[in-house]
Amino acid sequence: MTTMTDASVREFKMPDVGEGLTEAEILKWYVQPGDTVTDGQVVCEVETAKAAVELPIPYDGVVRELRFPEGTTVDVGTAIITVAVAGAAAPEAPAEQQRAEPAPAAEEPKPEGRQPVLVGYGVATSSTKRRPRKGPQADVPGPAQAIQAELNGHGATLAEKPRPLAKPPVRKLAKDLGVDLASVTPSGPDGVITREDVHAAAAPSAAEPAAQAPTAAPAAPAAAPAAAAPAASYDTARETRVPVKGVRKATAQAMVGSAFTAPHVTEFVTVDVTRTMRLVEELKQDKDMQGLRVNPLLLIAKALLVAIKRNPEINASWDEANQEIVLKHYVNLGIAAATPRGLIVPNIKDAHDKTLPQLAEALGELVTTAREGKTSPAAMQGGTVTITNVGVFGVDTGTPLLNPGESAILAVGAIKLQPWVHKGKVKPRQVTTLALSFDHRLVDGELGSKVLADVAAILEQPKRLITWG
Secondary structure, three states: OOOOOOEEEEEEEOOOOOOOOOEEEEEEEOOOOOOEEOOOOEEEEEEOOOOEEEEEOOOOEEEEEEOOOOOOEEEOOOEEEEEEEEOOOOOOOOHHHHHHOOOOHHHOOOOOOOOOOOOOOOOOOOOOOOOOOOOOOOOOOOHHHHHHHHHOOOOOOOOOOOOOEEOHHHHHHHHHHOOOHHHOOOOOHHHEEOHHHHHHHHOHHHHHHHHHHHHHOOOHHHHHHHHHHHHHOOOOOOOOOOOOOHHHHHHHHHHHHHHOOOOEEEEEEEEEOHHHHHHHHHHHOOHHHOOOOOOHHHHHHHHHHHHHHHOHHHOEEEEOOOOEEEEOOOOOEEEOEEEOOEEEOOEEOOHHHOOHHHHHHHHHHHHHHHHOOOOOHHHHOOOOEEEEEHHHHOOOOOOOOOOOOOOEEEEEOOOEEEEEEEOOEEEEEEEEEEEEEEEOOOOOHHHHHHHHHHHHHHHHOOOHHHHOO
8 A cells, every 4th residue: 555654756747749749738637636557557648739649657656636637738848647656765865965956866766677668758867866056057947948948859058058949830930031049039938939929030120119119108018918908808609719729739830831931833633534433433343452442532642653653853842951852762642631630631651662452451541540530640740742632522622731841732622523525525524623732942833734744644544553653
């Protein structure tokens, strides 16, 4: 039985469950204070900007406190649950030593045996406790800043000025706008620089009058809250305000970053896909495709892969830091999926190497996992090109925005029976409109046109999957 006299209380902190994520929302607690937990037991489910993830506790003990209720967004590195761990208390230190060392030894026990490692959390055996250094410490960041900086890989030594705290999209925005983050005054929690801070720094002409306002009119600061008051006043019966967080927040940041970073060009083509639709029906009866998801999207995906094989320069990305175009010799094919949590874009790894049955199986697994809300962060990373099927909503086509880091995205419109000139006569044919958006920094109009024309040609004559593939 665990008692407080022979147990130490350990804090379990919100880990970085993705790559560089700085916060997550607690969706559900699976334990309550007083519950016994074991090493590896899932204690809660959290939603990051990329996916919903279950968090296991890395030690045995009894839950003492849940620091945050469900629905709370918590920064990475913040303690979310405390657990009383039996038999882990360290010997009591002398009074003088306790005063010199604020952090109790019991909170940093030496690792014994297996140490569970969470993604992005890890067990830092070298990070032992240290005595406070004597002398001036003006440059030492506060505890919250130090935690955030360490988790984001921004940790600074005492001998150098701490690196400004900002999320990767904000850093990229600052670089694109030519803003030095060291000169930006942060407004976010724990000194994190936000997008608004960067935009304000990039517009000095608008910022200077605001900075001079306290000198010219001392009453201005008091007037600011009054000016902001109308924004918080609205008719709750006629309006509903939904907090921007999780997948929606990540999507908004990614789309704004994409729209204002990559110069988009979109081209369109309307094509007769009657033969492709016939092939879909034939494949559904093929014994090699039994039990697999066979639909027009499967053949459209295969057509795009063949078009990329014929025009490999389209499968690239722009490296702004090194001023290089990175040509990819593999295709991780993204499929935009609408889920209850919002739009996500998981991708099929090495789609270029897959046979048609393998591609059908991968598509089926991707769609099923996305609908269940179980898509992992890894499944949404490393995409090279994307397909978005807006036709399922009954629309003809659209002008899709690029997924950040990718060079092209193909939008597929609804397939409809329309009058079409076929062999010199007007006949009803299955017709759709394709739209290809591409990054004009690395894809010229000729290359983009060739890729779109190849996709259309294959869908018009699907036998080209064999002759071209």
